[in-house]
Amino acid sequence: MLTVLSVEVRKLNRSLALVLAATAPALIAVFAFSMLLRSKTPSEWDMWIGSGMAIWAYFMMPLCVAALTALVAHMEHGPRSWDHLRALPVPRWTLYAAKAVCVIALVLIMSAAVLGATIGAVALxxxxKPEAAAMGALDLTGYAWSMARMA
Structure with missing residues (x-):
């Protein structure tokens, strides 16, 4: 299983999946940054982080999971590629499990990146614009726990 998983990770280096994994959290951070710059009054950290997490949970994460699964499976959809993979001396289930593990790991990394990028964008x-800076306590462990449950 580890061999098949390492091959899948190497295949990610040559795919658009890593581009998607970097741009989706960055888009949420850009949105939070631009909304803070438009704001005239300060808001709580809970509002900023909560809105970033809501955008991720309801809009971006479902789209990213669909796109990631398509991008991860894209290389094998060439002519007779699955035939070659299924002929390898490994159990067939490991091929599919390695792809699933890669997608799940990327979603977890992207979820952490959403949290970090949103905090960075709001801080920047x-x-x-100091008059609109976030106020209150930044409960990083609570936000991380919420994001982990979401992912």
């Missing part, structure tokens, strides 16, 4: 926006 607060430096640029």
């Amino acid at each position: 926006g607060g430096l640029i």
Whole structure:
């Protein structure tokens, strides 16, 4: 299983899946940054992080999971590629399990990146526009726990 998983990870380096994994959290951070710059009054950290997590949970994560599964399976959809893979001396279930593990790992990494990028974008926006900076306590463990349950 580890051999098949390492091959899948190497295949990710040559695919658009990593581009998607980087741009989706960045889009949420850009959105939070631009909303903070438009804001005239300060808001709580809960509002900023909660809105970023809501965008991720309801909009971006389902789209990203669908796109990631298509991108991860894309290489094998050439002519007779599955025939070659199924002829390898490994159990067939490991081929599919390795792909699933890669997608799940990417979604977990992307979820952590959404949280980190949103915090960074709100902090940067607060430096640029101090009158709209986020206020209150930043409960990083609570946000991380919520994001882990979501993922």
